[in-house]
Amino acid sequence: MNQPVSKTRALLYILPLLVLIGIAAAHFWLRPLLDPTPQDQxxxxxxxxxxxxxxxxxxxxxxxxxxxxxxxxxxxxxxxxxxxxxxxxxxxxxxxxxxxxxxxxxxxxxxxxxxxxxxxxxxxxxxxxxxxxxxxxxxxxxxxxxxxxxxxxxxxxx
Structure with missing residues (x-):
């Protein structure tokens, strides 16, 4: 009976971490598209x-x-x-x-x-x-x- 509760609790910790990693990755890869000014400008x-x-x-x-x-x-x-x-x-x-x-x-x-x-x-x-x-x-x-x-x-x- 404790198994489902611990899986839910683990998801509550892992899900926000995955969201933060996704936001950081999107910022890293999409930033050049949003601000395409060349670095040697x-x-x-x-x-x-x-x-x-x-x-x-x-x-x-x-x-x-x-x-x-x-x-x-x-x-x-x-x-x-x-x-x-x-x-x-x-x-x-x-x-x-x-x-x-x-x-x-x-x-x-x-x-x-x-x-x-x-x-x-x-x-x-x-x-x-x-x-x-x-x-x-x-x-x-x-x-x-x-x-x-x-x-x-x-x-x-x-």
């Missing part, structure tokens, strides 16, 4: 004073330049295009928008090749605190090197 910052929604931002690379621009006004919950231009043969990847110190969820948009530039059709939410400051993290590659350029972005109050 070179991070760049736009020039001091550059602010999307006000002006285009230019970054120099070996042998050329990259310009990132948006519309003159970026409004919350309204579609806009972020445009990546260069005199180099880039391979566009994506644009992620983050708000420093605030979790605004995942805001990733693919860069689409259009003629001689790349476009990321985008839209951003209004922060409940009223903040309008974002950072656009533009990812692309050139010459076998992955790059990420961080550019400040200021939305216009509706």
């Amino acid at each position: 070179q991070s760049l910052t736009a020039a001091e004073g550059c602010l999307l929604g006000v002006e285009a931002c230019r970054v120099d690379l070996p042998g050329g330049w990259v310009s990132i621009r948006g519309p003159e006004q970026i409004l919350p919950m309204r579609d806009f295009d972020l445009i990546l231009e260069s005199n180099l043969p880039l391979q566009g990847d994506e644009v992620s928008y983050v708000m420093p110190g605030m979790d605004m969820g995942m805001n990733r948009f693919a860069l689409q090749h259009q003629g001689n530039h790349w476009v990321a059709p985008s839209a951003l939410a209004m922060c409940m605190s009223g903040r309008l400051d974002w950072v656009a993290q533009v990812r692309f590659s050139y010459g076998g090197q992955a790059y990420e350029v961080s550019v400040p972005l200021l939305m216009t109050r509706p």
Whole structure:
């Protein structure tokens, strides 16, 4: 009669352990799929004073330049295009928008090749605190090197 009770008790100890092992394994194998940024990515910052929604931002690379621009006004919950231009043969990847110190969820948009530039059709939410400051993290590659350029972005109050 004690046998079923001890098997049940053993299951109560083993089952949570198996769940924890499964979560750890899933995190280990699925994490690269959730955050696919290359480990050898070179991070760049736009020039001091550059602010999307006000002006285009230019970054120099070996042998050329990259310009990132948006519309003159970026409004919350309204579609806009972020445009990546260069005199180099880039391979566009994506644009992620983050708000420093605030979790605004995942805001990733693919860069689409259009003629001689790349476009990321985008839209951003209004922060409940009223903040309008974002950072656009533009990812692309050139010459076998992955790059990420961080550019400040200021939305216009509706």
